[in-house]
Amino acid sequence: MAKDKINKQVNNKIKVDLDGFDPLGMKAVGETLSDSIEGTSKLGLKAAKQFLSLTCKPLFEEFGLIMRDKLSTYRLNNIVKVLEKAEGKLTFDLTTETLKINPRIAYQIIENASLVDDNDLQEMWAGLFAASCNKDDDDENIIFIDILKQLTGSQVKLLNFICQNTKKWIEFSNLPEAIKRGTIRQVLFVIHLHDAMTVMGTENFAKVSNQVSALFNIGLLTVPTQRPYNTSNPFEKNTKISAIPSLILLQLFVKGQGSNDTPLEYFSPVVKSEIKSKIGHYIEFDPDSILNFLYEKNRLVAKHQILYSSTTLFAKRASLANLSSVELNELFQALALINYDKFDFEKNYEVVDNGQLLGSFHFEQGFRKSAAF
Incomplete structure (x- = not known):
């Protein structure tokens, strides 16, 4: 069943016939291994070969010769596991996009990952390999290789x-x-x-x-x-x-x-989800544009230098008395929204202007002016 799945992927999705094609020089290695290399089957080895042939063929044709002659079963097992994880992390559509990875990046990832049997470290190396597959064939991720190879599984x-x-x-x-x-x-x-x-x-x-x-x-x-x-x-x-x-x-x-x-x-989806959980009950908004929406609200608050404490809303310098109730309500709502994680939307706040009580504000009830004003 697993073999059928691989064949279906190759023939229907990738549309490349790799039978008999050995760009890695790994055929001799595979023939000398048992059906299972420490839990990794020959089928996994074949899938890894197919994956590498689509990402960095020139390098791995050469690297395959090294593996055939010198690579231990332990290191080969680790490489197969990392490449299986890397393929699972790719978001590319192989029917329409061409995968490229800088040979310098690919070689160093495989070289370092071959010595790692910790699952968490393998996941990181696999992710770095997948993230290095792009359209630009650049070597930007070389700095992350230098960092990752210093880390232990416990640190990761x-x-x-x-x-x-x-x-x-x-x-x-x-x-x-x-x-x-x-x-x-x-x-x-x-x-x-x-x-x-x-x-x-x-x-x-x-x-x-x-x-x-x-x-x-x-x-x-x-x-x-x-x-x-x-x-x-x-x-x-x-x-x-x-x-x-x-x-x-x-x-x-x-x-x-x-x-x-x-x-x-x-991490924006996480932040947006938190924002929705805090203010979704009080206002309707487009999740895709919520950050820009709050950016504009922040500009409004900054213009009037509005601040708040646990009980009071006030302006740092400018006077609020010249603003209409509608303007004040919009201003205080903006203040509440940009401070969604700390502002109490169910609370009545006093509004103070130059030491005098101007009124009160509740997010749903709005601004209510004091009788004295």
Whole structure:
């Protein structure tokens, strides 16, 4: 059944007949292996050959000779597993698009991945291979190879956990620049020692301390600049780690998913989903344009320099008294929306202007002017 699936993919989807075609020089290797190479079947080896022939044929024709002569069963098994994972992460339509990967990138990924049997590391190498398959044949991802080959499986487990669970947010005042740079803001992530050890799959404190220290030292984890921090002992009072994923870590994480999105593009659906959960009950909006919508609301609030506390809405400098009730209502609603994660939409806020009570505001009930005004 699996063989039929492979044949169907080759004949119907890719429309390439690879029977008898051995661009990798792997036929001799396959013939000497048993039906299962540490859990990877000959069918998996054949699928890997087909996949490589479509991505970087020139390099792997040469590399196949190296594998035939020198590659151990252990390394071949790891390569097959990584390539199977990489193919599963591709989003290309092979019937209409041509896959390319820079030979320099492909060789180094396979060379390093062949020595890795940890599943989480294999997933990252596979994602990086998939993300390197593009139309431009560039070598941009070479920097991520140099980072990834320094990491252990335990470190990757922790980094993936932090990237997935750190709260993301978008600074609407700087949205155009964020889109241009592909950046997204994050809050400080805190994980307790016991939880970190569980995530990393170890009960060895020294191992966790050393490996987390290394993540700070190579710049994958950072801390707010105003906080003194001893990276040689990354735990606060030996109980927790406090860190923010760096931009390069987020980029590596996204590449490891097989994506060429920027961190902003990749994590935007998460942010949009949170926005919907916070304000979807109060207003109707187009999810695809919600970021631009809130950007315009932020410009309105910034123009009048409106701020709020736990009980009060007020202008930092300008007077609010000259604005109509309709304008004030629009202004305060904009303030609430851009602060969706902290603003209390069910609360009555006092509106104060130059020390005097101007009225009150409730998101659904709107602005109500004080009788004194």
